[in-house]
Amino acid sequence: MxxxxxxxxxxxxxxxxxxxxxGFAEQLGAESAMVLVGSENLGLAYDGDLYLARAAVCGEYNxxxxxxxxxxxxxxxxxxxxxxxxxxxxxxxxPRVAAQLKAAQVSEVVAVQDGAFEVGCCNGKxxxxxxxxxxxxxxTIQAGAFPAVKRDGLPRIQExxxxxDSRVEFVGYEAAEAKDIDLTRAEIIVSAGRGIGKxxxxxxxxxxxxxxxxxxxxxxxxVDAGWVDHSHQVGTTGQAxxxxxxxxxxxxxxxxxxxxxxxxEFIVAINKDKDAPIGELADVLVVADLLQFVPALTAKLK
Amino acid sequence: xKILVCIKQVPDLESRFKPNGQGVWYDExxxxxRMNEYDEYAVEQAVQxxxxxxxxxxxxxxxxxxxxxxxxxxxxLAMGCDNAVHVQDAAVAGRDPWQIASLIASYAKDKGFxxxxxxMQSQDRGSSQVGVTVAEFLGVPAVTTLVGFSYDGGVVTAKxxxxxxxxxxxRLRTPALLTCQLGLNVPRYxxxxxxMKAKKKEILPLQVAQLLTNEPLAATVSFHAPAKKGGGxxxxxxVGSLVDRLVGILKDKTSVLR
Numbered sequence: 001m002x003x004x005x006x007x008x009x010x011x012x013x014x015x016x017x018x019x020x021x022x023g024f025a026e027q028l029g030a031e032s033a034m035v036l037v038g039s040e041n042l043g044l045a046y047d048g049d050l051y052l053a054r055a056a057v058c059g060e061y062n063x064x065x066x067x068x069x070x071x072x073x074x075x076x077x078x079x080x081x082x083x084x085x086x087x088x089x090x091x092x093x094x095p096r097v098a099a100q101l102k103a104a105q106v107s108e109v110v111a112v113q114d115g116a117f118e119v120g121c122c123n124g125k126x127x128x129x130x131x132x133x134x135x136x137x138x139x140t141i142q143a144g145a146f147p148a149v150k151r152d153g154l155p156r157i158q159e160x161x162x163x164x165d166s167r168v169e170f171v172g173y174e175a176a177e178a179k180d181i182d183l184t185r186a187e188i189i190v191s192a193g194r195g196i197g198k199x200x201x202x203x204x205x206x207x208x209x210x211x212x213x214x215x216x217x218x219x220x221x222x223v224d225a226g227w228v229d230h231s232h233q234v235g236t237t238g239q240a241x242x243x244x245x246x247x248x249x250x251x252x253x254x255x256x257x258x259x260x261x262x263x264x265e266f267i268v269a270i271n272k273d274k275d276a277p278i279g280e281l282a283d284v285l286v287v288a289d290l291l292q293f294v295p296a297l298t299a300k301l302k
Numbered sequence: 303x304k305i306l307v308c309i310k311q312v313p314d315l316e317s318r319f320k321p322n323g324q325g326v327w328y329d330e331x332x333x334x335x336r337m338n339e340y341d342e343y344a345v346e347q348a349v350q351x352x353x354x355x356x357x358x359x360x361x362x363x364x365x366x367x368x369x370x371x372x373x374x375x376x377x378x379l380a381m382g383c384d385n386a387v388h389v390q391d392a393a394v395a396g397r398d399p400w401q402i403a404s405l406i407a408s409y410a411k412d413k414g415f416x417x418x419x420x421x422m423q424s425q426d427r428g429s430s431q432v433g434v435t436v437a438e439f440l441g442v443p444a445v446t447t448l449v450g451f452s453y454d455g456g457v458v459t460a461k462x463x464x465x466x467x468x469x470x471x472x473r474l475r476t477p478a479l480l481t482c483q484l485g486l487n488v489p490r491y492x493x494x495x496x497x498m499k500a501k502k503k504e505i506l507p508l509q510v511a512q513l514l515t516n517e518p519l520a521a522t523v524s525f526h527a528p529a530k531k532g533g534g535x536x537x538x539x540x541v542g543s544l545v546d547r548l549v550g551i552l553k554d555k556t557s558v559l560r
Contacts, residue, residue, distance in 0.1 A: 092446040095431040099438035104519035107429040123315045129524040167443035176467030
């Protein structure tokens with residue numbers, strides 16, 4: 001079996017998620033080659049064939065050109081699977097490659113079992129096992145689902161030249177908003193999720209945070225709704241935290257949120273849904289209406 | 303100018319899901335249905351663009367599925383879409399993203415849409431493939447994961463969300479397809495007058511067989527709950543006793559309560 005791994009590179013740097021692709025290939029027991037639109041001297045710890053295109057020439061985000069280059073390498077290497085990370089780069093590019101190959105795509109793979117790929121669905125509450133029926137298939141793997149593996153040795157580099165037009169012009173990057181609250185140093189974080197119901201209820205969560213001597217955190221939907229400022233957001237597009245105690249109030253546990261708080265030492269989840277995915281990670285899951293439970297807990301702590 | 307918005311109806315994600323008879327998707331009984339959240343951002347962006355251009359664009363909303371999806375279509379019309387296409391398909395739940403994309407593309411291919419908006423993914427299936435695949439079928443450029451959008455004279459400037467909270471800014475000419483992410487806009491609630499107006503808007507029924515030309519490329523062989531890793535304590539009961547038990551555990555297992 002052979003897999004073609006599509007590495008990730010942004011703002012002049014190799015992304016660490018690239019090593020999870022190598023871990024995935026090892027788990028499949030497959031031979032691998034890699035495509036990377038990046039630059040030389042990245043210190044990539046990989047001992048296979050590396051098809052390298054220059055980001056300086058073809059752009060870090062240029063879906064038309066990147067697609068063409070990947071298709072060219074697929075023609076040379078004839079892999080069984082073309083594998084991306086399920087990221088803003090991978091989920092954007094993978095369906096383009098799959099469509100041109102008329103190959104099945106399986107998105108956000110979390111495990112491989114009996115020749116089928118396990119993927120999450122229904123907001124992470126359920127799983128599907130999916131089998132491609134095409135000879136080649138395109139896969140995206142969930143970030144963090146497979147171990148990052150570095151391999152000793154140097155890649156054998158083959159240069160890739162960009163050909164063709166691109167219809168999407170990359171203008172530039174906008175940096176994330178500055179954080180005026182550093183949650184990464186907090187020992188206790190009490191976070192509000194969509195389950196709090198409305199903006200007025202943020203006060204209940206903030207009061208619990210205060211009673212515990214901690215900081216207020218929030219999940220993305222609460223920030224996007226304007227209930228809590230972005231500087232409090234925990235997760236993939238917010239801050240990654242590791243407090244001694246993390247209390248998740250009304251947070252179902254989308255993978256993007258879990259990625260930002262799973263390193264917490266002790267996790268308490270308060271949720272009325274016993275099946276919420278956060279329960280998988282929590283040391284204690286309190287099944288309750290948080291509008292009743294949180295004020296009662298706050299009162300007790302005072 | 304012509305705009306197409308593709309929407310899906312999904313179950314309320316707070317629901318408890320159980321496998322259907324074949325064990326390959328969820329059982330649809332006892333579920334409450336709503337418009338896929340990401341598609342609400344797509345509808346809202348299309349309607350905002352229509353408003354920006356003084357009502358000139360014609361906004362068509364397309365939905366595939368059985369009778370029940372009519373509710374999601376009506377909501378999109380009440381939010382401001384001009385007309386709708388309902389691709390009637392009782393077997394929609396069994397179709398893979400490739401087939402869904404091919405259905406949309408066969409409808410859209412000779413209609414001359416300048417812009418197509420979709421959600422970045424569905425909340426139930428979560429494949430994030432359909433939008434981009436439609437664009438590939440149609441041969442138009444696509445940009446995914448939009449958290450910013452502006453339009454001026456046939457040129458779209460879009461902001462893509464990136465990991466870590468940064469954004470990538472891109473520019474492209476229409477025709478184009480855009481997939482919408484949480485944070486792009488705040489979808490409006492349909493007002494009563496607009497709900498009444500929507501009742502007079504055209505919903506064109508199409509039979510799925512008229513558009514279906516592609517076989518699926520992948521099959522779901524099983525739908526199941528994730529294996530429980532266990533370890534966590536689940537507390538249930540009345541609020542008073544829950545508080546006492548949790549405080550006891552925190553004193554016991556953490557160093558944060560004195």
